[in-house]
Amino acid sequence: MNPPHRRPAAARRSANIGFVSLGCPKALVDSERILTTLRAEGYGISPSYEQADLVVVNTCGFIDAAIDESLQTIGEALEHNGRVIVTGCLGARPERILERHPHVLKVTGPHDYAGVLEAVHQHLPPPHDPFLDLVPPQGIRLTPRHYAYLKISEGCNNSCSFCIIPALRGRLASRRIDEVLAEAQRLVDAGVKELLVISQDTSAYGADIRYRGATWRGREYESRFMDLARALGTLGSWVRLHYVYPYPHVDEVIGLMADGQVLPYLDIPFQHGSPTVLKRMRRPAHAENVLERITQWRRGCPELTLRSTFIVGFPGETDAEFEELLQWLKAAQLDRVGCFKYSPVEGASANAIEGHVPPQVQQERYERFMECAAAISTERLQRRVGQRVRVLVDAVDEHGALARSAAEAPEIDGIVRIEDGAQLTPGEWAEVDICAADTYDLQARIAAP
Numbered sequence: 001m002n003p004p005h006r007r008p009a010a011a012r013r014s015a016n017i018g019f020v021s022l023g024c025p026k027a028l029v030d031s032e033r034i035l036t037t038l039r040a041e042g043y044g045i046s047p048s049y050e051q052a053d054l055v056v057v058n059t060c061g062f063i064d065a066a067i068d069e070s071l072q073t074i075g076e077a078l079e080h081n082g083r084v085i086v087t088g089c090l091g092a093r094p095e096r097i098l099e100r101h102p103h104v105l106k107v108t109g110p111h112d113y114a115g116v117l118e119a120v121h122q123h124l125p126p127p128h129d130p131f132l133d134l135v136p137p138q139g140i141r142l143t144p145r146h147y148a149y150l151k152i153s154e155g156c157n158n159s160c161s162f163c164i165i166p167a168l169r170g171r172l173a174s175r176r177i178d179e180v181l182a183e184a185q186r187l188v189d190a191g192v193k194e195l196l197v198i199s200q201d202t203s204a205y206g207a208d209i210r211y212r213g214a215t216w217r218g219r220e221y222e223s224r225f226m227d228l229a230r231a232l233g234t235l236g237s238w239v240r241l242h243y244v245y246p247y248p249h250v251d252e253v254i255g256l257m258a259d260g261q262v263l264p265y266l267d268i269p270f271q272h273g274s275p276t277v278l279k280r281m282r283r284p285a286h287a288e289n290v291l292e293r294i295t296q297w298r299r300g301c302p303e304l305t306l307r308s309t310f311i312v313g314f315p316g317e318t319d320a321e322f323e324e325l326l327q328w329l330k331a332a333q334l335d336r337v338g339c340f341k342y343s344p345v346e347g348a349s350a351n352a353i354e355g356h357v358p359p360q361v362q363q364e365r366y367e368r369f370m371e372c373a374a375a376i377s378t379e380r381l382q383r384r385v386g387q388r389v390r391v392l393v394d395a396v397d398e399h400g401a402l403a404r405s406a407a408e409a410p411e412i413d414g415i416v417r418i419e420d421g422a423q424l425t426p427g428e429w430a431e432v433d434i435c436a437a438d439t440y441d442l443q444a445r446i447a448a449p
């Protein structure tokens with residue numbers, strides 16, 4: 001007999017869930033929320049398909065390559081485990097999944113947390129155990145302990161012609177500012193040193209809830225971009241802003257960057273430099289004089305790092321429009337740049353635009369664009385040689401430490417390699433002297449005291 005306060009070992013064994021998270025940081029945050037709830041309910045999280053009792057695949061449906069990867073991953077999970085629940089962006093189009101994988105247990109759509117949990121409960125009942133409620137207050141995170149994504153809203157009110165995210169994830173739905181700040185505080189209390197603010201359109205934050213007011217730590221705030229940036233800036237961690245559009249009110253945040261309250265780093269997906277292409281793309285804020293604004297921002301905050309992504313070979317893009325893009329890039333001197341060749345996404349209105357650019361022309365433009373971006377990056381990184389900067393260490397191996405300064409976001413930008421940093425630990429701050437640079441990365445040595 002077991003003592004009355006203990007449950008038999010077999011019954012206490014948790015039901016194990018395997019989890020695969022694909023796609024962007026927004027999908028990653030969805031995964032973290034689902035995992036946090038599952039863990040709170042007593043499920044174990046399994047690192048392998050074979051040890052799991054069931055696998056959840058959080059899919060991406062942004063472009064065709066992402067859809068292929070999602071479908072392949074579902075196939076892999078079915079092959080190695082056999083019991084698979086699918087969620088995420090591709091889940092908004094269940095017919096795509098079911099025609100290739102008719103034996104998945106359930107398909108739920110993007111940020112349908114309740115649907116995923118219901119499906120898990122149905123196919124693998126929760127192993128209730130009051131002794132198992134060991135979830136930390138900050139929840140389960142898939143990022144290293146020292147940085148975390150902070151999702152401030154779901155969905156998007158824009159209608160960019162190449163994108164189906166509004167159809168997949170719905171219209172803008174902002175979280176109230178006190179909820180966001182409470183989560184940020186919990187993360188910082190748990191050791192997070194860098195908060196990465198994400199959404200589909202960070203500068204539109206709060207518009208859907210009419211910038212609703214709320215009290216946090218005895219102060220009144222509105223649910224709007226500037227109040228959020230200001231309040232996050234009081235938490236003592238790095239605050240990095242992603243997916244910001246160049247609306248006029250973004251100018252104000254440059255002052256907070258110059259004062260050191262948020263990182264002098266803006267991730268703005270410009271997508272193109274030609275006004276006519278931007279108009280066909282139906283991009284938000286496409287009519288703003290962005291080059292002039294960039295000059296002003298840099299005047300207000302000279303250490304500002306600008307990161308962006310672009311699409312080349314958009315339908316109807318002429319040679320002249322592409323040259324305009326190159327000229328724009330040279331004038332803007334962006335620090336970090338990513339580029340995609342346009343690929344049609346089922347359901348996007350851009351598919352109907354005439355003049356699709358042939359693949360070999362897209363490839364040539366892509367190569368020319370990246371060559372130009374690489375030259376700018378090399379030149380701008382060279383200017384940083386000799387600087388002393390504060391970095392956050394991400395990883396350590398026998399060759400030294402990999403770290404990032406304010407100018408590098410995790411996963412998407414280059415790194416600072418600290419040659420003599422083997423004794424550092426991940427999540428530690430360090431002062432380093434930049435001693436060399438290549439096209440995308442920097443070399444550094446620990447600064448002498």
Ligand code: SF4
Binds near residue numbers: 201
């Ligand atoms: S801003 Fe445009 S590209 Fe971004 S999610 Fe909204 S519609 Fe899509």
